[in-house]
Amino acid sequence: MKNIVIDDLHFELMIDYDQIQKRIRLIGIDINLRYEHKHPVFIGVLNGCFMFMADLMKQVHIPCEMSFVKLASYSGTEQGKVSELLGVGMDLTDRHVVIVEDIVDTGNSLVHTIEALERLNVASISVATLLMKPSCLLYTFDNIMYVGFEIEKEFVVGYGLDYNGQCRNLQHIYKQFDPQLIEKNN
Ligand SMILES: O=P(O)(O)OC[C@H]1O[C@H](OP(=O)(O)OP(=O)(O)O)[C@H](O)[C@@H]1O
Numbered sequence: 001m002k003n004i005v006i007d008d009l010h011f012e013l014m015i016d017y018d019q020i021q022k023r024i025r026l027i028g029i030d031i032n033l034r035y036e037h038k039h040p041v042f043i044g045v046l047n048g049c050f051m052f053m054a055d056l057m058k059q060v061h062i063p064c065e066m067s068f069v070k071l072a073s074y075s076g077t078e079q080g081k082v083s084e085l086l087g088v089g090m091d092l093t094d095r096h097v098v099i100v101e102d103i104v105d106t107g108n109s110l111v112h113t114i115e116a117l118e119r120l121n122v123a124s125i126s127v128a129t130l131l132m133k134p135s136c137l138l139y140t141f142d143n144i145m146y147v148g149f150e151i152e153k154e155f156v157v158g159y160g161l162d163y164n165g166q167c168r169n170l171q172h173i174y175k176q177f178d179p180q181l182i183e184k185n186n
């Protein structure tokens with residue numbers, strides 16, 4: 001399946017499942033070395049992470065734990081916006097945490113996830129994200145340790161990523177294209 005149409009948008013194949021798996025195997029090798037004696041906790045940020053988390057964890061062969069969270073933001077007191085992680089379900093005090101994300105785009109979600117984890121007194125935080133859009137980042141992060149693929153400013157779906165709640169189930173990653181532009185160029 002090369003091109004797909006979802007509601008009003010057109011998508012074409014961008015990264016196929018084999019490429020994704022090759023990259024995940026390499027990330028797994030590095031995690032196994034770096035965290036060998038650290039008994040890390042992998043925290044998947046739902047919903048988008050579920051495919052990446054599942055495949056990544058199959059490449060992690062060291063003792064570890066995992067949990068899935070949802071990020072809930074609300075307006076707090078004078079400090080402004082506060083983010084809460086729903087579903088942590090375990091004590092993370094002094095634990096080495098690896099946040100697992102499907103994509104870091106503007107970085108807004110990641111900032112809030114990191115802030116919420118810092119309030120739980122973890123020992124360390126690093127980030128593994130399958131995709132990152134460097135040109136869209138609004139923040140500088142010093143703890144994004146693993147990036148599967150850096151991509152341009154383009155909307156992508158599949159392998160956990162959605163458009164209007166659809167396409168998360170697709171095996172490959174697809175990027176949006178404008179069919180009218182292609183027609184004009186032909
Ligand atoms: O860097 P950002 O601009 O914050 O974008 C990245 C976030 O957006 C998506 O989550 P979303 O809130 O859409 O929820 P979902 O995972 O349920 O799709 C994605 O899963 C990341 O968490």
Ligand code: HPA
Pocket residue numbers: 103105154155156157161162163
């Ligand atoms: O490109 C994207 N696709 C799907 N979800 C997203 N959330 C942030 N960026 C994206």
